[in-house]
Amino acid sequence: LVHLSRGGGGVHMYAPDVGGVHVIDHSKGQPAEAESRGGRGKIASLAGGATADHDAVRGGGGFGAAKKGGDCKGGGEVERVLKGGGKAGKPIGSFCCSRGGISPVLAAKGGAGAEVTVGGGEEEGGKWPWGGTAGAIKELGGKHCVKEVTGGGGHVDTKNKVGGAPAFMCETALHHIFDGIGAGGKNVLKLTGG
Numbered sequence: 238l239v240h241l242s243r244g245g246g247g248v249h250m251y252a253p254d255v256g257g258v259h260v261i262d263h264s265k266g267q268p269a270e271a272e273s274r275g276g277r278g279k280i281a282s283l284a285g286g287a288t289a290d291h292d293a294v295r296g297g298g299g300f301g302a303a304k305k306g307g308d309c310k311g312g313g314e315v316e317r318v319l320k321g322g323g324k325a326g327k328p329i330g331s332f333c334c335s336r337g338g339i340s341p342v343l344a345a346k347g348g349a350g351a352e353v354t355v356g357g358g359e360e361e362g363g364k365w366p367w368g369g370t371a372g373a374i375k376e377l378g379g380k381h382c383v384k385e386v387t388g389g390g391g392h393v394d395t396k397n398k399v400g401g402a403p404a405f406m407c408e409t410a411l412h413h414i415f416d417g418i419g420a421g422g423k424n425v426l427k428l429t430g431g
Contacts (some may be wrong), residue, residue, distance in 0.1 A: 240422035249291065250417075251283040253314045283314040292429040294322040295330035296342040326398065328428035332418055333404035339370065342380045342399065352394035356382040356403030369405050387413045391421035393428065400424040401416075 242248050255336030288294055296319055322329055323346050330355050331342045343351050353374060357365030358381060362365055371381040382392045384402075402421030404414055 240419040241426065244423055244426045246292070246426055250255070250385055251285075251318070252280050252281045253283045283318060284323075286358060288318055288320050288322040289328070291322075293328040293330060293425055294319055295332070295425070296334060296339070304341075326355040328398040328425050330422070330425040331399055331401035332421060333406055334370070334401070339374055339377070339379070341372070342369055343377045346399060348396045350378070350380060351397045352382050352392060353397055353399055353401060354382045354403055356384060356386060356406045358383050364408055365406060368406060368407070386417040390420045391417060391424065393424045400428055 238247050238250070294316070319329060319342060329342055329346065332337065332355070334342065334355060339355070341351065341355060355365075355367065355370045355374070357368045358371035360368045361365060371383075374381040381430045384392050386403050391400065393400045400421055401424075402417040404418050404421075408416065
């Protein structure tokens with residue numbers, strides 16, 4: 238969000254109007270007492286989110302999407318918005334996505350042949366702890382493109398207008414993740430013509 242805002246993109250955040258299954262306290266690896274969202278500030282209901290009002294859409298990702306898999310609550314609304322963006326020819330951003338986050342992105346772009354990246358295709362001794370997601374992308378009809386977190390800003394599928402970066406799918410220094418997300422965000426902005 239920071240990179241999109243800095244790059245001149247107007248950022249609007251939406252979330253489904255459903256409770257989470259439960260939230261993880263990452264410091265303890267167990268359920269937390271209260272939920273907080275990654276975004277702060279004005280967050281609108283996803284039910285009112287119309288892709289016609291925006292130049293691009295970004296699919297969900299992160300540990301919540303990974304934990305909830307393809308059955309995440311609010312998934313119908315997420316898929317509706319992403320499919321609406323895909324039908325309207327809007328670029329879609331895909332960052333740090335699990336199977337649960339990547340499946341609506343692929344569905345929005347018609348599945349077959351859409352290119353995305355989650356970084357490495359195998360765990361590589363712990364560097365890519367969720368490397369198995371690459372196999373799920375293939376199962377869902379997409380094409381996984383192996384990309385590093387640094388040095389190029391992820392992957393851009395210009396034909397299908399999908400851009401993104403592996404982000405937290407890699408065990409590496411935080412500044413590398415931040416820079417990779419920034420480069421991936423710039424690529425999404427370029428897909429909008431901005």
